[in-house]
Amino acid sequence: MKIIKLSAIDSTNSFLKEMASNSVLENYTIVVTDSQVNGRGQQGSVWVSEPYKNLIFSVFVRFSDLDISKRRYLNFAVSLSIYQVLTALEIPKVTIKWPNDILAVNKKICGVLVENSLKGAKIASSVIGIGLNVNQTVFPKHLEKASSLKLIRPKPYNLEEILDLLILKLKEKIAVLESDHFETLEKDYLHVLHKKNIPTMFKDSKNALFMGVIRGISIDGKLQVEVEDETILEFGIKEISLL
Incomplete structure (x- = not known):
């Protein structure tokens, strides 16, 4: 595992995708930044984050035999990784809002962007971008549904420690995925899916x-x-x- 730390960058996903296209990356190469000035979310949305307060990183993951038809299970694995780390940190009322936003007390605290590189009908590799609001306590007015770990459970958080926990859990869930335990991932994901079975x-x-x-x-x-x-x-x- 290789960690690349940057003080500022447009997008960790874009940076890591560019690296992957120009070189052979070690599996679980990570790019983490203190400040992301052009963060990307799902379907072209923008991820806004205060510098030095939050955890912004992307992970390169290589797969040996993951069919494109199984891509939803990759999403389940990534979302569950974050969910389980946050519950271990005793963050209350954590849920996964489809497809992969993480909520706590009905406020968004984490966004995920998974971008896959294909080889035929297989996912050859993925760049998994994660933005987790950690120590930020003030958000723009148009982000009234945003929150952070510190706002929800007030205490100082160490970004590097949380990064280590997330990578460890992500590796664990990717191993479940590559062992073809798809039903386990789906069951666990649906169990914590926001508003499931609620009108x-x-x-x-x-x-x-x-x-x-x-x-x-x-x-x-x-x-x-x-x-x-x-x-x-x-x-x-x-x-x-x-x-």
């Missing part, structure tokens, strides 16, 4: 509101929602939001 108001991509109940995740990673007529509808990222 919830949703908004679709046309801004139409409807009531539904999250029932699961489809084989291609879409959110399965049961609506009032008991039909199960499937939604991709940015096609639905929880209110």
